[in-house]
Amino acid sequence: MTDWKARAAALYDGSFRPMFIDGAWCKGRSGKVIEARNPANGDLLATVPQGDAVDMDAAVAAARKAFLGPWSKFTPFERQALLLRIAEAFEQNWEDLCLSDTLDMGMPIQRTLGNSRRVLGMLRFYAGQAVTIHGQTIQNSFPGEIYSSTVREPIGVVGAIIPWNAPIAGSIWKIAPAIATGCTVVLKPSEEASLTVLMIAKIMQEAGLPDGVLNVVTGLGTEAGAALxxxxxxxxxxxxxxxxxxxxxxRAATGNLKHVSLELGGKSPVIVCRDADIDQAVPVAAMSVFANSGQICIAGSRLFVAREIHDEFMRRVADYASNLKIGQGIETDTDIGPIISARQADRIAGYLAAGPNEGAKVLAGGNRADSPALQGxxxxxxxxxxxxxxxxxxxREEIFGPVISALPFDTLDEVVERANATPYGLAAGIFSTHLGTAHKLAHRIKAGSVWVNMYHAIDPVVPFGGVKMSGYGREGGxxxxxxxxxTKAIWINTD
Structure with missing residues (x-):
């Protein structure tokens, strides 16, 4: 059995970890640093540079140089081979990557380890896609006189900004399609969780990634992120x-009319119909929110339950919640790990107080967890x-914490209207044993992803993204x- 505590002590010892620009490891112009602390106990893991606009200029210049230089000569087959080597390197270093995520942002180690199929699948899926890029020959209005066709070309330098709640998957979802298409990347990780992203850059460099194709600038969102x-x-x-x-x-991207893809917040509904399989639905509905301590954009935090089964269902959800083990992420039996920071924990605690003040009843939990084993x-x-x-x-509001709001409903028309009455549209869940009911609800709910009798399923071949205020653009597929x-159109006069 792996001794995760011993491995954790060997992985991060409080030392400085430089950022990555043009294949080199850099301290950053300002000399300022950001502390990376373990949210499970407050221990200092490492320090990273507090990059600024000058560092971002250097990273963008490196990405542009690579895009116009040797990287532009890589064939689709060479990009595919590179992604496959990276996938192999990830597989060999998977436990260290997962441990880094657990230490840096708190996700329980069993959950991070369980993401291997998704992450390695993404790398290999995009490797396959690298050799499928093609345009079209178009039959125009001048047959025999003018030949017309299209080619698909890499968009150029991609600026990627990711959050702290899933650094491994979040990074690969941005980097892998860029490599597959021949783009280059400047990645700004969250200041709350930068360490795994730096490890990813090191692994990719060792796998043969050319200089400048990936650059990682650590820093604050208001400085480095805004500059990017x-x-x-x-x-x-x-x-x-x-x-x-x-x-x-x-708004910032309008300066040079950048292409923009946004995957944003959510307040996702989970609808439990009166004919649902309760034994199946209870744990799935609960963990649609409690997974990763609720720090997931797709959390099914609005739990709509048919009035006929509401009381029994919520009693069982409350019992399930009360029996989840709260603990440090490196403990293999932990169900609920730490919140990323004191600031975020305070924000969630504000909602715990607001609920009863507005008339809600606490069925389970409702407080901070503060046993001696959780100190710090x-x-x-x-x-x-x-x-x-x-x-x-x-x-109404995205809490980004382990909080479920239960809402009874009477009719399907009513629950559709209420479920859609939100500015968000990222995800939804439906539980029903009636195929017709499931189909009808799935088509009427306004969301980018709808899961039926399940939740959280994400696969590289299936597109993911939101509608309304949950963003636009798709990742996956x-x-x-x-x-x-x-897309470039090419016209040739053949007469």
Missing amino acids: AQHPGVDKIVFTGSTATGQAIA GHYIQPTVFGDVTDDMSIA IEHMQEYLD
Whole structure:
């Protein structure tokens, strides 16, 4: 059995970890650093540079040089081979990558280890896609006189900004399609969780990634992130994070009319119909929120339950929540790990207080978790609220914590209207044993992804993204590749 505590001590010892620009490891112009602390206990893991606009200029210049230079000569087959080597390197280093995520942002180690199929699948899927890029021959209005066709070309330098809640998968979802299409990347990880992204850069460099194809600038969102979003040398911005930040990035990108893809917040509904299989639905509905301590954009935090089964269902969800183990992420039996930071824990605690103040009833949890074993960390009990109404803040606002709001409903027409009455549209879940009911609800719910009798399923071949204020653009599937390509029309006079 792996001794995760011993491996953790060997992996991060509080030392400085430089950022990565043009194949070199750099301290950053300002000399300022950001502390990376373990949210489970407050221990210092490492320090990273607090990059600024000058560092971002250097990274964008390196990405542009690589894009116009040797990288542009790589054939689709060579890009495919590179991605396959990276996948092999990830497989060999998988436990260290997962441990890094667990230490840096708190996700339980069993959950990070379980993401291997998704992450390695992404790398190999995009490797396959690298050799499928093609244009079309078009039959125009001048047959025999003018030949017309299209080619698909890499969009250029991609600026990627990712959040702290899933650094491994979040990074690969941005980097892999860029490599597959021949783009280059400047990646700004969250200041709350940068260490795994730096490890990813090292692994990719050792796998043969050419200099400048990937650059990682650590720093604050208000400094390095803002500089990347508005940089005139960036051709496309891809961002995952809050809706408010996504709006700011979209405004900043107008300077040179960058292409923009945004995967933003959500307040996703989970609908449990009266004919649902309760034994199946209870744990899935609960973990649609409690997974990763609720720090997931697709959390099914609005739990709509048919009135006929509401009381029994919510009693069982509350019992399930009360029996989840709260602990440090490196403990293999942990169900609920820490919240990323004291600031985020305080924000969630504000909603725990707001619920009862607005009339909701606490069915489970409702407080911070503060046992002696959790000292120094940021923990919130998995919480279930009953007697919730649609106008309460806990039912309207994205909490990004382990908090469920239960809402009874009477008819399918009613629940569709209420489920859609939100500015968000990222995901939804439906539980029903009636195929017709499931189909009808799935088509009527306004969301980018709808899961039926399941939740959280994400696969490289299936597109993922939101509608309304949950963003635009898709990640995954062939649609994702198109986000990194431009179409050029070519006309040839053959007369």
